[in-house]
Amino acid sequence: MDKIAILIPCYNEEKTIEKVVADFKKVLPEASIYVYNNNSSDRTVELAERAGAIVRNEYMQGKGNVIRRMFRDIDAECYIMTDGDDTYPAENAKEMADLVLNKNVDMVVGDRLSSTYFSENKRPFHNFGNSLVRKSINFLFHNDIKDIMTGYRAFSYEFIKTFPVLSKGFEIETEMSIHAIDKNMYVENVIIDYRDRPEGSESKLNTYSDGIKVLKTIARLYRTYNPRGFFGSIAALLAVISILFFIPVATEYIKTGLVAKIPTLIMCGFVMIAAIQAFFSGMQLQTGIQKNRQDFEMNLQRVSDEKKGLMK
Template sequence: MENEGARTETLERGGEVLAMTERTHEISADEVCILIPTLEEAATIGDVIDGFHDHGYTNVVVVDGGSEDDTRRIATDRGAQVLVQSGTGKGQAIREVLEYVDVPYVLMLDGDGTYDPADAERMLEPLARGYEHVIGNRFADMDDDAMRALNGFGNRLINRSFRFIHGADYDDILSGYRAFTTESFERLSLDSDGFTIETELAVECVKHGVDTAIVPISYSARPEESETNLHPVTDGGTIIFALYSLAKTNNPLFYFGSLGVAGIASGGIVAAYVLWRWVQYGAGHEILALVSAAAVLLGVQLLMFGVLSDMLVTLHREQRRRLEQITRDAREHESGRKED
């Protein structure tokens, strides 16, 4: 099912200049919260904070997941506001800390030193043009040793799966460099506690029609003294499963349709085996025949349910777009009355 509600744009870089139209307004550094979730990042967090201070961003919030090294002390010494999350996991940290953010824009990144603070303006520029969510594409300018071959293969597989399942091309849905408006974040229904938060953010942007821009960023290798908490095989499998399970409410035709096709196919295989036994040996197998019929019937029902669910989701999105348009028209009308 194609994404019909959101505006998605990939912004290319020519030299160091982004091909963008004129901004609608300027975003000042005071309007931006730099949000950095951390866990055992003492080796890099100081340089990350200093990098943003050098570019004029002083509202830096570090939300820590219970580091046992000097992450919190270093962050405090470098002038960041440090919060300790009440739960565990990156997703829970982001949801918790955003309840206290009182500025309209958030720039979020990992504290491992792989993302460049110099890309901050590039990330925020689409928000000034009216976009609500920005994803930094790491593959646009990645160091040769920044990502192992297995990780690179897994990332590309996950991005292709996202395009196929959810109908949008975000280039790099696992990127940890994000910029978004706090208003758009409040519209998303996020449940992920762990590292699948980026995946859920991407799916929710499609689901809720959040205008999303993709911009090229630089991506560096982790310093040798900084260790990753991710495991390519197990974590990659978890992300793929999350993509599939999230299709339940975003693309129900794919979710229930795939289950239906699997049911029909498995029932057909069992039926073929029963038929082969009858032809080969002249003996039937009533129990397997019943199992085959039940599997095919269940598959057909799931397909029908998927079609009906897809119709409901489409109608819901259409009604949401109409309500949003009515709200915008009402605000413009009220603004015009005040000016008069």
């Protein structure tokens, strides 16, 4: 079992990977550095090995698939995940590792948005998207994580071995943040100085398609983790629609004693029934969520015992 494992998912990062590995070796010489190659067609593997990293391959394309493989393969007391594009400073890694090892933090978030991100990043829609995702998740899940989509994080063994990786691509960071919030895990933020990619290094993130995937992920996870809120919102919307259409029908009936708009009345009744069904569906699913959280706590205890066994 490693004391500290540095995890670097890579796809065509020959411009920067050698420097990234060297920087982390300098800051944390005791750490094992793993570069997971995701079907690179350039010299990423050769340069990572030359810099002293342990190189492994994941052939299913997508960052989420790479992270799933990393989390399965590696046992460590502390994990530090970073990108191979040299946008995250290695200098913060020691502070992040200390929080996990000495303060029992489950996830440390490398917070770009509180420092240099908006000045360094030259893609305005990325800036807008990061702000939108942060505000959405903190509003929906009642938390205050400073940077939802950062790729620079540190994790405890317990987090890694209880985190179900479902996303295949860049929406994985959003999934991590929501999992930590929902499972009441200890999260800390460390402000980092983000720097834009060096010249010649190209981002693999598509602003629009990946942004839509992230928003879909937020909606899916909100439905999964808070069905009472999700279906309750649908129920409230349907109830309001039903009432708004019913008011003219009721007003006319009071005045004339007649119901001229029978189809509207029938529609209002069906919409209100749908609202009631949505409300009780949310309440029923919320009961299952409570049971899942109880099961998670028992599984967390099992993983903690497993970690103690590996450390002996």
